[in-house]
Amino acid sequence: MTQLASAVVPTVIALCGIIILFSKKPMFDIFIGGIKDGAKTAIGLFPTLCALMCAVAMFSACGVSEVIADFFEGIGVPEGLAEFIVMRPISGAASTAMLADIFKNEGADSRAGIAASVMMAASDTVIYVISVYHSAAGIKKSRFTLFVALASMTAATVLSVIISRRII
Numbered sequence: 001m002t003q004l005a006s007a008v009v010p011t012v013i014a015l016c017g018i019i020i021l022f023s024k025k026p027m028f029d030i031f032i033g034g035i036k037d038g039a040k041t042a043i044g045l046f047p048t049l050c051a052l053m054c055a056v057a058m059f060s061a062c063g064v065s066e067v068i069a070d071f072f073e074g075i076g077v078p079e080g081l082a083e084f085i086v087m088r089p090i091s092g093a094a095s096t097a098m099l100a101d102i103f104k105n106e107g108a109d110s111r112a113g114i115a116a117s118v119m120m121a122a123s124d125t126v127i128y129v130i131s132v133y134h135s136a137a138g139i140k141k142s143r144f145t146l147f148v149a150l151a152s153m154t155a156a157t158v159l160s161v162i163i164s165r166r167i168i
Contacts, residue, residue, distance in 0.1 A: 056091050069085070080112050081115055083098060085119070088119060088153070089150065089153050111165065115163070118156075118160035119156060119160040126149040
C-alpha cells in the first residue's frame with residue numbers, strides 16, 4: 001500500500017505531462033494565464049492582509065482581549081478557554097496555538113479541551129474570512145455580514161461550552 005501511495009503523485013504528474021503534450025490547446029499559455037490571475041489576486045489581497053495583521057497586533061497589544069477574557073473568566077469559563085474564545089474569531093494561527101496549550105496544560109479530555117475542540121471545528125476566523133473574501137470578491141458594502149458571522153460564532157461558542165459540560 002505504501003508503494004502504491006508513493007507512486008500516485010508521480011503518476012498524476014506524468015499523466016498531466018502526457019495530456020499537455022498531446023493536447024491541441026495551448027496548455028502552457030493557459031497555465032501561464034492562471035499564474036497571472038493568481039498573482040493579481042494575491043497582489044489585490046496584500047493590503048487587506050497587511051491591515052488585518054496590524055489590527056490583530058493592535059487588538060492584542062492594547063489589552064482589550066485581556067479585559068474580554070477576564071469577563072469570561074468571571075462568568076466561570078476556564079482561563080485558557082477564555083483567551084481562546086477571544087482569539088478564535090480573529091486569528092486562526094493564534095487559536096491553533098492556544099488549542100495546543102489547552103491540550104498541554106489541561107488535557108485534551110478536560111472541559112476546556114473538549115469545548116475548545118468543538119469550537120475549533122464549529123467556527124472559523126470570522127474577521128479574516130470576511131476581510132479576505134470580501135476583498136477578493138470586490139464587495140464594498142457588507143451590510144449584515146459581520147453581525148451574522150459574529151452571531152453564528154457566539155452560538156458556536158455557547159454550544160461548545162454547553163456540550164463540553166454535558167460530556168464531562
